[in-house]
Amino acid sequence: MNQITKSTRPTKVSVVARQPIIDKNKELFAFELLYREGDTNAFNMPYEQRATMRLLSEQFLTLQKRNLSEKRGFVNFEYIDLIEGLPCDFSPEDIVVEILETCSATQDLYDAIVDLKQKDYLVALDDFVPAPEWDRFYPLIDFIKLDVRALSFNQCASIIRDFKNTDIQFIAEKVEDHKEFVQAQKCGFDLFQGYFYQKPEVIKTQKLTASAMDIFKLSALVATKDIDIVKVNQIVERNPALSVQLLNFVNSDSRVSTRIESTQQALSYLGGDRVRKYVTYSMASALSPSKPSILLRNLLMRAKFMEGLAQNVNDASASESAYLCGMLSLIEGLLDMALKDVLASLTLSDSLVAALVHRQGTLGDLLGIAEAIEMSDWKALASLQSKTMLDDKTIMTCLDKANSWINDFSS
Helix, strand or coil, rough: CCCECCCCCCCCCEEEEEEEEEEEECCCEEEEEEEEECCCCCCCCHHHHHHHHHHHHHHHCCCCCCCCCCEEEEEECCHHHCCCCHHHCCCCCCCCEECCCCCCHHHHHHHHHHHHHHCEEEEEEEECCCHHHHHHHHHCCCEEEECCCCHHHHHHHHHHHHCCCCEEEEEEEECCCCHHHHHHHCCCCCEECCCCHHCCCEECCCCHHHHHHHHHHHHHHHHHCCHHHHHHHHHHCCCHHHHHHHHHHCCCCCCCCCCCHHHHHHHHHHHHHHHHHHHHHHHHHCCCCCCHHHHHHHHHHHHHHHHHHHHHCHHHHHHHHHHHHHHHHHCHHCCCCCCCHHCCCCCCCHHHHHHHHHHCCCHHHHHHHHHHHHCCCCHHHHHHHHHHHCCHHHHHHHHHHEEEHHHHHHC
């Protein structure tokens, strides 16, 4: 998920999109960090030349790298930033230096990259198109990114073949669905950037199992501010698998001083957020054993983020349903089922269905905000902010809290 962070300029808020880069097993490899000036949808002179400096300052100094979840961040550097040695102010263990396609292959740039490699930095070429002037750079390059929207898969395969005797890893950018992911693999790509992993690989039409129904009923119960433990227990205790998972979850906690032996006792011990965590673990185990962990992480991040946003709008019903809305909004990719088939098996409010299917109502607007930030669609974000009256600072705070929560969840 993407992050919104405070700007180093006192009256501004900056927006940073955090886009995952996935390996062949669909596991998280790194993130790319993309920057937007807070109250515009583009860079403003004279600040654009220092955008990378502000991004690095915020992400690695102010936020202390917590948005990267212990992964490297690919960061775009302008020509002047590279010549001046800006990357060297930050650890080579934290960033991958991404050379923008606007950079010229000069001697000064070559010398700057040689210096970076001597200091153990990883270097990537962004939106790469082969040209003779870059030939001497290739031994210094660790990653090359190819845009599969701008180049055909045949063109990509040809470029990758030309580098088969090198150690360069190729990253496919803008991979939109599973079919393209498979095509990109066949071309020889090593890494993949895009939201293909959030979309269904195969659309199934069968109904949800009784066990899956219990999971979603639990999800709805724990989405409320004040969780009804009695109702949660009624579902858990009639389902042996859920009962065993709950007891194992609680008894594995080092803070437990006496062994817990009943589901009611376990739920009472856990309390709100940890009951929610247990339900999410159960969902992952029951519904998505073969799915990439980044999908579940994004699903939870979106759910928690929307819950926070809903607490800042004048709509009480949205606050009750926002967490479940965020969770269900990515359920197609988790189950490989069409959303309409999932919703047909559940009893949901009209407002929740309208948000999920048509992006209507307050919940629909909040879901749209989450999606706009993920996709770096700043124009859509600005429009939805006008409708909801949510300013950058409020969104930033909600997203930072959601990120802290998901980091704690993963620990």
